[in-house]
């Protein structure tokens with residue numbers, strides 16, 4: 257068994273991250289397996305080196321120890337490029353020149369599990385137009401033609417296990433409905449790969465057998481499963497755990513400064529006790545388990 261924790265260094269870790277990392281580490285340890293750490297640092301606009309150092313410090317403090325070297329996505333750009341090239345040569349990707357404003361302005365954009373679904377504006381551009389815009393240096397992302405990709409992959413489903421707290425709930429449903437997400441971006445204008453592509457490729461390259469993560473990412477799993485099918489990658493078992501929510505019922509997030517591990521440390525919290533509480537799903541007042 258190989259599990260992993262894969263934070264993005266866009267801020268310090270909060271209680272929910274610590275809990276997720278503990279669950280993934282414990283699962284590997286309980287099965288004599290391996291627990292890896294991956295830093296998802298290819299978002300040039302939001303990733304910061306000081307957050308990488310902070311995350312490592314937070315994890316050590318909470319008693320989380322990983323096996324082997326840390327994998328940094330920023331060191332794996334060549335692998336992402338090769339996969340993009342392969343998908344491009346399969347005719348499944350197209351360049352998209354739309355700005356966020358263009359997409360927002362498109363009145364018909366329906367909502368998918370990950371926000372507005374791309375209306376497909378650039379899907380219909382002809383090859384000559386694409387080439388000339390790219391040659392002129394127009395900023396562009398690469399989107400997957402979801403309809404074609406789904407057709408090519410054929411019927412797919414992912415293996416799932418219930419999260420440790422729901423052991424009595426029976427096996428989780430197995431689903432794969434990537435169509436609902438529309439033509440998602442696989443290479444961003446400002447980053448050499450999107451989360452979906454890099455995460456899927458890295459889980460395969462690291463031999464991850466069990467992906468344990470919050471259930472805010474279960475729609476992403478549909479997309480990751482599709483990418484695995486297209487690129488002949490092994491598909492891990494997925495365990496989506498509930499998210500920690502605050503008194504307002506909203507999930508904890510880095511952006512609103514929800515209980516950061518670093519703050520708990522400064523307040524003198526005993527990390528061993530905190531880890532024990534998290535393992536027993538005993539959370540501080542005002543924090544409970546919720547669904548995305």
Ligand code: GLU
Nearest residue numbers: 262263264296455469473
């Ligand atoms: N890097 C992602 C995040 O911090 C998580 C990736 C994953 O667990 O698949 O939200």
